[in-house]
Amino acid sequence: MADEERRPKKKGNIVVWTILGLLILALGGFGVGQFGGTLSTVAQVGEREVTVQDYANAIRAEQRRLQQQTGQALTIQQMQQFGLDQQVMERLLSLAALEEEARSLGVSVGDAEVAQRIRSNPAFGGISGEFDREGYTFALRQIGLSERRFEQRVRAEAAAELLQAAVIGGLAVPEAHTDAIVDWLAETRDVTFAEVGRGTLDGISRAPTEEALAAFFTENAAAFEIPETRSLTYVWVTPTLILDEVEVPEAAIVARYEELGEEFRQPERVLAERLIFRDRAAADAAVAAIESGETDFDALVEERGLTLVDVDMGDVARDDLDAQVADALFGLEEPGLAGPVETSLGPALFRVNAILDATEVPLDEVRDDIRANLARDAARRQIDAAREEIDDLLAGGATLEELAQETDMELGTVALRPGASGGIVDYEAFREAALAAEEGDFPELLDLSDGGLFALRLDAVEPPRTPELDEVRVRVEQAWRDDDDARRLAEAAEALAARIEAGASFEEVGLAPETLDGIARDGVVEGLPRALLTDVFEAEQGDVIARRGNPRTAYVLRVDAVNTPDPADARTAELIAAVEQQIRAQMANDLYGAFAEAVRADIGFTVDQQAVQAVQSQLFGAGGQ
Structure with a gap:
């Protein structure tokens, strides 16, 4: 087992990591398998050990953090490629060094502080949100820690925080530095x-002389360069190209109209809002207050700490509601209040803001749209059915010209260069295939985004060139x-x-x-x-x-x-405070990072690369995505 002396390559954000360390230990390991066997530690700083479980939990936590930021789950291999696994190790070593320094200085916290931190950790909260003793034991078992071991860690981290406060507690931001930045920003x-x-x-x-024009062209020749031009022959077929050939029976149009009936027929609806009360007495009192002019619906909503968005029901039809509620709302002849009405949530007062009549769009108004959609669907199916025949023709050596003669595909040519558009060039799939094609390639049948098919042949490539003046x-x-x-x-x-x-x-x-x-x-x-x-x-x-x-x-x-900005202006004062906070945070990070790095160098540390690789291998093998 080879131990390797390591030195940090980057200063970690120690302030952030101190906080993140607690979350890693309390939450990071859920769902992580245990790491048994003869390997127990991946690193050691003084007497402080970084266990394989610590490292595994930290790697998993980093994976989740990156996934939340980017929306992508990185594998262990990808983390290695970007050096993220090294950054995780650097943070663990820095945290261990600070804990070890706090121990050697005799900095510690009492049992009451440790208990308070554990009880306030949301990872150990039960259904009620209060500390759950059984949940605490279960959570520690999941991350492979005994209660004694975990409580030692909490105590060590709390001590490291005290050390942090001592290091950065006296930081003061130079007023001249802040003023200079604020003056520059707000001027x-x-x-x-x-x-x-x-x-x-x-x-x-x-008008230019011939000599002036020639000189200008020579000086700016790059602006008139003709980019690479790829001459292509292609065949294609899309639903739109064969749409007129598709027959759509009237019966199919009527059937689709009936199938989509809800889109064309809307029952009577109301736009309503609902306010629930704890009991009928409270609901009746609210109605009485509204009728007497003491309050209104909006004020009642506000008194409950709600907004109109919270009570909005949107537009609802009779079938969307319980019978009793529907009778009350649709019994109104004009917008207004309805209720109180008993509901499954309690007595409720409703405000109807609009009554929408039932509507129906006749078939004649949508016949052309329905026919077009049916024809497009049929055209896609027709194209899909022809795919095998076209593939067989290509496999048999048919040229694109022969395909155009024997199928519904149309033949065309195009000179493709940057900025070209129109027709088949507007399809991304065609542009990608055209740019990837090489002379002599066998044409391949490919898909277009609208259900069409195409195949292409690269006939020639004209490299970028500077034209003669007369050409441009x-x-x-x-x-x-x-x-x-x-x-x-x-x-x-x-x-x-x-x-x-x-x-x-x-x-x-x-x-x-x-x-x-x-x-x-x-x-x-x-x-x-x-x-x-x-x-x-x-x-x-x-x-x-x-x-x-x-x-x-x-x-x-x-x-x-x-x-120059006025220091007495409220906006300037806010800017000064924000700048001071940012400068102080940067100074604290730099100072604390330097301190942690110096402590680690003084104490000395070892990293067991064999153990590190074993943890990474197990995580990856377990699908460490």
Whole structure:
């Protein structure tokens, strides 16, 4: 048995792990098999042992935590791949080191504290929620611990918490540090800005010379690259393609209409709310108070600590209710109160908010929809019935062209490249198969999401290429004009900004300004580029900024005021408290993590890799998903 000296690779979140350790021991092991045999421990820190059951429980707890966060259950192998099993071991070693340090310092808690912690643990609560002595014994048996052993663990963990409090109890967050962060987060700006439009350029885009166009194309060749193009031949059939060929008898339409009768026929219904009372006297008193004007239904609901959502019954038909309740609710000629009525839950007062008449949709109004649905179902069955024949033809060496001649499948070709759409290209299954296909592959019959079938053949692959200028001349000319317009607008905006910074007003330089006050650092201003707002918070008060927008717009903006947060403002006070709490938690984690790491290094520890592997093997073999 080889013991290996180990050192932590990461600082664990010791504060969180101290709390999590209790849950692991109290809850983590339920459903975990016992680990017997000659192996009893996976690690030792000083005199503190980490048992195989401790490690198994911790692994299981980590699996459940990850499943709750991600919705996926990781296997032991996946945990190993991501190093999660190592993280679990690091946490156990850190916790053991702190418990051992507390023991060596003589830090401990009394029996009363241990008893209180055990009694307050929800894992040991009975049906009433109170501590269940038999449940306590059973729970410990399930995780392979004796009462004595478990109570020792609780005492050790409580002592480690005392040690934690001593280490981090005196932490103070520097006020200057908090103020600097809050000032940065809550600072706002007041600005004046204006849009510089194409009117500045006389509204006319310039035409490029041949030399300028060629140079622009060379500099921006990547923007005009033709991506890989896959030329494909395919055959396909879908319910929609053969829908018109499907005959649907009138009798089938009528039968489906009757089958779906509840969708087309609605009985009389009411929208109602129900308030239950403890006895008939209380219900009668409530009705009397409503009739006298002392209260109303809404107030009664609120007095009971309920909301209207809690008492809402939705829309109900007579058949949904007991006969006595139905008579009371459907006996009303208009919305109002009904009751008290005796129910299985006690006397109840009902409020009917609306009476909905019975409705019926005639067959003629839905005949076309029913026929279309029946035809689509029949088309799917027809396609499914033809699957074997098509497969046999492909297996016999039939080409896609021959399939189109001998079956209902249609032949087509497509040049597939990024951004292509329409027809069969809109099906994800086709795109995936087309991208995976290689020249010379034998066509395979595959499914489409709507019940259709297809097969394809890759005819050629044209790799990405830079086209000749003449192939994309129109696109290049438009891109050149857009770039030229945007560049000239930016130059005009910069010239105007320089005049404003020199003392001219926005109006004097021919701009129509707008003002915005209190722009937040993470704010969004409709119509202004996000990059311009970023510049605003890098500028000082009085700075004037020019920013290129799109080919039709540029902007000039002046920072009128830099507003620091008011410490007396309630929102600022909340932010200060939140920042202080976060900084304190980070400092506590770092300090306590460093302390735990130093303690572990001083005490020394060993990890039995053979025992670790045995636990992981048993968990995996037992379906440790």
